[in-house]
Amino acid sequence: MDHVVRTPTPPFATASGRLEVHQVPAWRDNLIWLLVDTATKEAAAIDGPPAADEVLAYCEARGLKLTAIFNTHTHHDHIGINQAFEQKGMLKDLRVVGAKKRADDVPGITEPVDDGDTLRFGDVNGKVMLTEGHIDGHVSYVFEDVVFCGDTLFAAGCGYLFDGPPAKMHESLKRLAALPPETRVCCAHEYTEDNLRFAWSVEPDNDALAERIRKVWALRAEGKCSVPSTIGEERASNPFLRFAQTTVQKAVADAFPDDDLSAPVDVFAATRRLKDRKDYRERPDHVLPLNE
Numbered sequence: 604m605d606h607v608v609r610t611p612t613p614p615f616a617t618a619s620g621r622l623e624v625h626q627v628p629a630w631r632d633n634l635i636w637l638l639v640d641t642a643t644k645e646a647a648a649i650d651g652p653p654a655a656d657e658v659l660a661y662c663e664a665r666g667l668k669l670t671a672i673f674n675t676h677t678h679h680d681h682i683g684i685n686q687a688f689e690q691k692g693m694l695k696d697l698r699v700v701g702a703k704k705r706a707d708d709v710p711g712i713t714e715p716v717d718d719g720d721t722l723r724f725g726d727v728n729g730k731v732m733l734t735e736g737h738i739d740g741h742v743s744y745v746f747e748d749v750v751f752c753g754d755t756l757f758a759a760g761c762g763y764l765f766d767g768p769p770a771k772m773h774e775s776l777k778r779l780a781a782l783p784p785e786t787r788v789c790c791a792h793e794y795t796e797d798n799l800r801f802a803w804s805v806e807p808d809n810d811a812l813a814e815r816i817r818k819v820w821a822l823r824a825e826g827k828c829s830v831p832s833t834i835g836e837e838r839a840s841n842p843f844l845r846f847a848q849t850t851v852q853k854a855v856a857d858a859f860p861d862d863d864l865s866a867p868v869d870v871f872a873a874t875r876r877l878k879d880r881k882d883y884r885e886r887p888d889h890v891l892p893l894n895e
C-alpha cells in the first residue's frame with residue numbers, strides 16, 4: 604500500500620539520549636513509532652497495523668531488536684501488529700503493554716496498565732495516561748518530552764468520538780494539552796493537512812495557524828511527515844484545544860445556532876460535530892493562507 608509519507612521524520616533523542624524515537628510509516632497513513640533504548644538497541648513498537656515485516660526489516664537494517672509492543676488502543680490498525688507477530692509465532696516472546704480496561708482485546712498482553720502507572724523502558728520511567736473519548740480504554744504513554752497519544756490528539760486535530768461522550772475526549776485533550784509545551788506529540792496518523800483545512804475554516808484570524816499551514820504544506824509537498832508537532836504548537840493552532848477562543852466559538856455558534864454553547868465542553872463537542880460534517884472539504888485551496 605502506498606504511504607502518504609515518502610520521507611519519514613528522522614529519529615530523534617529523548618531522556619538525555621538514553622532513548623531514541625524512530626518513525627516507520629505503514630499502510631496508507633499510519634505512523635508506527637519505535638522507542639529505542641540506545642544502550643541495548645532494544646525497541647518497543649507503539650501500535651501498528653498488521654505490518655510486522657516492515658518493522659522487522661526496519662529493525663534489522665539498523666541493528667535494533669524488537670522486544671515490546673505498547674498498544675494505545677484496540678482498533679485494528681493499532682493492534683494489527685500484535686496479530687501479525689502472533690501469526691509469525693513471535694508474539695509470545697514480546698512484552699505487550701495495553702490498557703487494563705481492555706486487556707481481553709489486546710492480543711498477547713503481558714502488562715495491563717492504568718492511569719498513573721509507571722511504564723519502565725530501558726532505565727527510563729514513562730507514565731501512563733488514560734485518554735478516553737475516541738474509544739474506551741485508550742491510553743497514552745509519556746516518556747520525558749515525548750507523548751505517544753494514538754488516536755486521541757492528532758497534529759491540528761483529534762480522533763473521532765466512537766465511544767465518547769464528548770466530555771471524555773474534552774478531558775483527555777485538556778490533560779494532554781497541560782503537558783509541557785516542548786513535549787513532542789507522536790500521534791498515530793499523518794492527517795495534518797486535512798485537520799488544518801478544518802482549523803482554518805473555524806479560526807481564520809490565527810497567525811500561528813496560518814504559519815503552521817505554510818510549514819505543513821511545504822513539508823507535505825516533498826512527501827515529508829508533519830509529525831511530531833509539539834504541545835505548544837497544538838495549543839496555539841489546534842481548534843479542539845481552542846474552545847476558549849472567540850473566533851472558534853463564533854464559527855460553531857454560526858453552524859449550530861440552536862445549540863447551547865455556554866460551557867467549554869459544548870464548544871468542543873460542536874467543533875467536533877462541525878468537522879464531522881466535512882463541509883470544509885468543499886472549500887477551495889485559495890482560501891488557505893499559502894502565499895503570504
Ligand SMILES: [Zn+2]
Nearest residue numbers: 676678737754
Ligand atoms: Zn483508533
